[in-house]
Amino acid sequence: MLKKSKRAIVTGGTRGIGKAIVKELAARSCCGVLFSDVAFIYNSCDECAEEIQREIGEETKVFAFKADASSFNDAQATVDAAIKKLGGVDILINNAGITKDNLLLRMSEHDFDKVIEVNLKSVFNYSKAVIKTMISQRYGRIVNIASVVGLIGNAGQSNYAASKAGIIGFTKSLAREVASRGITVNAVAPGFIETEMTSALNEAQRQTLITNIPMKRLGKPEDVAKVVGFLCSDEADYITGQVISVDGGMVM
Numbered sequence: 567m568l569k570k571s572k573r574a575i576v577t578g579g580t581r582g583i584g585k586a587i588v589k590e591l592a593a594r595s596c597c598g599v600l601f602s603d604v605a606f607i608y609n610s611c612d613e614c615a616e617e618i619q620r621e622i623g624e625e626t627k628v629f630a631f632k633a634d635a636s637s638f639n640d641a642q643a644t645v646d647a648a649i650k651k652l653g654g655v656d657i658l659i660n661n662a663g664i665t666k667d668n669l670l671l672r673m674s675e676h677d678f679d680k681v682i683e684v685n686l687k688s689v690f691n692y693s694k695a696v697i698k699t700m701i702s703q704r705y706g707r708i709v710n711i712a713s714v715v716g717l718i719g720n721a722g723q724s725n726y727a728a729s730k731a732g733i734i735g736f737t738k739s740l741a742r743e744v745a746s747r748g749i750t751v752n753a754v755a756p757g758f759i760e761t762e763m764t765s766a767l768n769e770a771q772r773q774t775l776i777t778n779i780p781m782k783r784l785g786k787p788e789d790v791a792k793v794v795g796f797l798c799s800d801e802a803d804y805i806t807g808q809v810i811s812v813d814g815g816m817v818m
């Protein structure tokens with residue numbers, strides 16, 4: 567029988583990419599990560615949290631915590647509660663994110679601040695909340711979900727692109743700080759992935775996007791989740807401070 571060996575915390579685990587990551591980590595039975603127990607954080611969708619727990623079933627322990635990932639105080643309390651349930655923490659996936667798109671001319675201060683708080687500050691909050699534990703056990707895997715938009719920018723997304731570029735700088739800096747303690751810190755930069763976040767695109771916008779994707783399709787949440795699973799596995803022990811694009815070749 568496979569040993570349950572890893573404990574993971576995933577922010578934004580109820581929908582889209584985060585949900586696929588929770589399932590990937592819970593089911594992963596190869597590459598050194600055997601059946602992770604997972605605690606996920608979500609902000610609003612109680613039914614989504616219940617559904618994911620039902621879908622994963624009893625093979626793996628899955629715990630849901632309702633919290634606003636942008637709150638520093640909530641983060642430490644939530645991580646402490648998750649560690650209590652899981653019996654520790656080996657893996658952190660910073661995935662929670664939102665968009666509030668507009669041209670800079672029309673972007674409000676509120677929409678700029680909100681996107682930075684949820685997308686970037688949350689990465690600081692949760693990384694800070696787990697790092698002492700990871701340092702003292704001399705093991706940890708942190709994967710931050712950035713975006714190709716953080717690499718190349720996107721008109722109408724200056725707030726979002728700034729948050730994702732910030733995540734990339736944070737990832738590389740923390741990777742340098744903790745590499746000698748057995749902790750890897752990497753970022754995954756998805757291109758356009760089929761989730762609720764991209765469901766607002768109309769057919770014409772989708773077709774224009776697809777024209778610029780060499781693989782001629784949008785990505786699936788599972789495309790991203792598999793790379794995250796790999797980065798958490800023992801096979802990725804010697805990879806840190808990297809940004810891996812999962813974008814069908816959009817940015818190269």
Ligand code: NAP
Nearest residue numbers: 578580581582583608609610611635663713758759761763
């Ligand atoms: P999504 O379908 O909108 O799901 C977002 C998830 O984040 C939900 O589980 C949501 O929980 C959670 N969340 C939002 N605000 C939160 C908060 N303040 N505190 C805690 N949880 C919060 O988004 P997605 O497309 O899967 O995106 C996931 C990540 O990938 C994001 O960081 C996004 O920027 C990034 N990304 C997405 C794409 C894409 O094309 N979809 C491309 C590049 C990068 P509730 O349901 O409870 O609100």
